Amino acid sequence: MAPRGKMIADFWTVCTTVLCLLLCIRTVVTDEENSEYWRQVGRYALRRAITVARHQNKNLARNIVLFIGDGMGISTVTAARIRAGQMNNRSGEENLLFFERFPHTGLMKTYNVDAQVPDSGGAGTAIMTGVKANTGVIGCDARVSKGNCSAYNEDSKLRTILHAFTDKGLSTGIVSNSRVTHATPASAYAHTPNRGWEGDVDLLSSGPECRGVDDIAKQLVMNNADIKVILGGGRRYFLDNTTADPETGEIDPYQRRDGLNLIQEWEKDKENRGATHSYVWNKTQFDQLDLDNTDYLLGLFSPSHMDIFDEETANNETELSLADMTEAALKVLEKDNRGYFLMVEGARIDWGHHVNSAYTAIHETIAMDEAVERAFLRTSRRDTLILVTADHSHAFSIQGYAPRGHDILGVTAPDSNSVPLDGLPYTTLGYTNGPFSGRHDVTGVETDSPDYRQPGCVPLGVETHAGEDVAAYAVGPMAHLLHGTQEQNYLYHIMEYAACVGYSERYCSNSYTHDRHG
Numbered sequence: 001m002a003p004r005g006k007m008i009a010d011f012w013t014v015c016t017t018v019l020c021l022l023l024c025i026r027t028v029v030t031d032e033e034n035s036e037y038w039r040q041v042g043r044y045a046l047r048r049a050i051t052v053a054r055h056q057n058k059n060l061a062r063n064i065v066l067f068i069g070d071g072m073g074i075s076t077v078t079a080a081r082i083r084a085g086q087m088n089n090r091s092g093e094e095n096l097l098f099f100e101r102f103p104h105t106g107l108m109k110t111y112n113v114d115a116q117v118p119d120s121g122g123a124g125t126a127i128m129t130g131v132k133a134n135t136g137v138i139g140c141d142a143r144v145s146k147g148n149c150s151a152y153n154e155d156s157k158l159r160t161i162l163h164a165f166t167d168k169g170l171s172t173g174i175v176s177n178s179r180v181t182h183a184t185p186a187s188a189y190a191h192t193p194n195r196g197w198e199g200d201v202d203l204l205s206s207g208p209e210c211r212g213v214d215d216i217a218k219q220l221v222m223n224n225a226d227i228k229v230i231l232g233g234g235r236r237y238f239l240d241n242t243t244a245d246p247e248t249g250e251i252d253p254y255q256r257r258d259g260l261n262l263i264q265e266w267e268k269d270k271e272n273r274g275a276t277h278s279y280v281w282n283k284t285q286f287d288q289l290d291l292d293n294t295d296y297l298l299g300l301f302s303p304s305h306m307d308i309f310d311e312e313t314a315n316n317e318t319e320l321s322l323a324d325m326t327e328a329a330l331k332v333l334e335k336d337n338r339g340y341f342l343m344v345e346g347a348r349i350d351w352g353h354h355v356n357s358a359y360t361a362i363h364e365t366i367a368m369d370e371a372v373e374r375a376f377l378r379t380s381r382r383d384t385l386i387l388v389t390a391d392h393s394h395a396f397s398i399q400g401y402a403p404r405g406h407d408i409l410g411v412t413a414p415d416s417n418s419v420p421l422d423g424l425p426y427t428t429l430g431y432t433n434g435p436f437s438g439r440h441d442v443t444g445v446e447t448d449s450p451d452y453r454q455p456g457c458v459p460l461g462v463e464t465h466a467g468e469d470v471a472a473y474a475v476g477p478m479a480h481l482l483h484g485t486q487e488q489n490y491l492y493h494i495m496e497y498a499a500c501v502g503y504s505e506r507y508c509s510n511s512y513t514h515d516r517h518g
């Protein structure tokens with residue numbers, strides 16, 4: 001690995017040089033009321049765009065790190081950047097999250113083959129396999145509809161970008177703060193007509209035509225034994241139902257009934273390979289890992305999903321952040337200098353939104369941004385493509401005419417521009433639906449507390465996804481191929497081509513300026 005100083009230089013040298021020139025030529029204006037300030041901001045952005053266009057990185061992407069913010073629609077990104085800025089005592093609107101500074105972006109159309117508004121299964125499948133799928137389905141083409149096993153066969157199963165890497169003998173990993181068998185991480189490795197079939201218990205009520213379908217946890221351990229790093233939650237789907245969970249001391253009703261202990265199966269397989277390996281289930285063990293001498297790492301930190309991680313309130317003794325897991329995964333994977341693919345999911349953005357908790361969605365977005373920064377600092381722009389995107393958006397918006405710098409989690413007071421017909425104040429952030437729906441008087445309510453729920457309009461038990469485009473952000477080799485408005489499955493094709501794996505191996509290998517052994 002190149003020294004850290006060099007890596008950062010790779011990306012920022014040109015930009016800082018331009019900034020230096022500006023500084024030397026004229027004093028930098030910081031007053032937004034001075035028109036010169038905006039001209040300088042605009043010219044700086046222009047110079048950067050010209051430089052980026054001139055220096056396209058056409059290297060081979062030896063490594064790819066893909067971040068998926070589950071449910072991280074554009075309004076979520078905007079609200080998170082304002083919140084992050086305000087936590088640093090700034091106005092907020094002018095701020096950018098770390099990944100928003102990446103030089104290349106594009107918009108992704110997220111609909112599923114059979115749905116206007118997607119779910120994480122169909123959307124994750126599009127990103128991971130390059131083929132759009134039906135809602136609720138993972139790793140199968142659109143002949144398979146949710147829960148219908150009749151078209152589920154070798155022909156309808158799709159290879160993923162992770163498989164394209166393992167097929168070439170390269171290293172791979174998955175990190176999520178949801179269950180590692182949940183829809184988004186599963187879309188990196190599994191094939192199933194129903195995202196809900198995470199463990200064998202979930203398949204008990206399915207029909208006889210589904211007998212040949214393995215649950216997602218079993219597929220992860222038995223069919224994807226080459227994956228080097230698996231970190232997240234979901235222990236209950238791996239333990240047989242005679243083994244008590246180590247943390248709770250109890251047997252969860254979702255534990256396996258087929259007698260398999262998939263954690264032991266995983267350990268047996270690594271022993272047979274003669275590989276160094278560690279299984280951990282808590283932070284104490286995680287902190288003690290010798291990652292330089294670990295070939296395979298399995299961390300299952302909760303019976304179900306991992307806890308929401310809030311930097312301000314986290315119990316640092318027991319809770320793991322997405323950034324810590326991402327860094328550990330990279331430490332294991334980067335030992336393979338032929339290359340690796342790592343998928344990281346910020347799962348709990350989606351969960352915050354589903355319960356009308358803008359605070360959670362925003363803070364989980366900031367937590368994923370920290371994981372992106374950690375990955376950026378550990379890798380080189382020369383050989384590592386970092387992609388950040390969302391699978392779908394949420395029915396979430398930033399409304400009203402709050403003045404500049406107003407607390408993004410606060411209340412928009414009625415003013416002459418927007419007088420509510422009922423005279424009541426309203427929160428800047430809101431939902432078009434969800435469990436906390438209806439008109440609430442927020443006078444005197446602490447709307448920026450972690451427990452507050454922003455109101456929706458249509459009362460629904462669970463707030464819904466939304467169907468507008470999501471953004472994708474990229475830096476590193478072939479990042480410039482990310483542009484325009486695309487079908488979401490395009491992201492797979494960028495990754496496959498940049499890394500010269502899978503189908504694109506037929507035509508990509510000669511065009512790159514440094515090879516896999518470079």
Ligand SMILES: *[C@@H]1O[C@H](CO)[C@@H](O)[C@H](O)[C@H]1NC(C)=O
Pocket residue numbers: 087088089
């Ligand atoms: C933000 O400002 C407040 C009040 O001016 C101050 O107490 C606090 O330390 C500041 N925080 C940061 C991160 O600068």
Ligand SMILES: *[C@@H]1O[C@H](CO)[C@@H](O)[C@H](O)[C@H]1NC(C)=O
Pocket residue numbers: 143144145148149150151
């Ligand atoms: C299941 O899928 C098959 C093949 O696509 C289709 O013919 C059949 O009607 C579907 N069954 C149901 C219950 O939707």
Ligand SMILES: *[C@@H]1O[C@H](CO)[C@@H](O)[C@H](O)[C@H]1NC(C)=O
Pocket residue numbers: 241242251253256257258
């Ligand atoms: C464990 O699984 C077996 C086999 O399906 C079942 O008979 C038994 O009731 C289960 N035990 C518990 C505690 O769920």
Ligand SMILES: *[C@@H]1O[C@H](CO)[C@@H](O)[C@H](O)[C@H]1NC(C)=O
Pocket residue numbers: 246281282283284285318
């Ligand atoms: C973590 O796991 C180890 C090994 O099983 C155990 O000894 C330790 O008590 C656990 N720590 C916590 C905080 O649960």
Ligand SMILES: *[C@@H]1O[C@H](CO)[C@@H](O)[C@H](O)[C@H]1NC(C)=O
Pocket residue numbers: 311312313314315316
């Ligand atoms: C946990 O660590 C973070 C970052 O180091 C710190 O900001 C926070 O205050 C700590 N939280 C607790 C409860 O110790």
Ligand SMILES: [Zn+2]
Pocket residue numbers: 071120350351354465
């Ligand atoms: Zn969701």
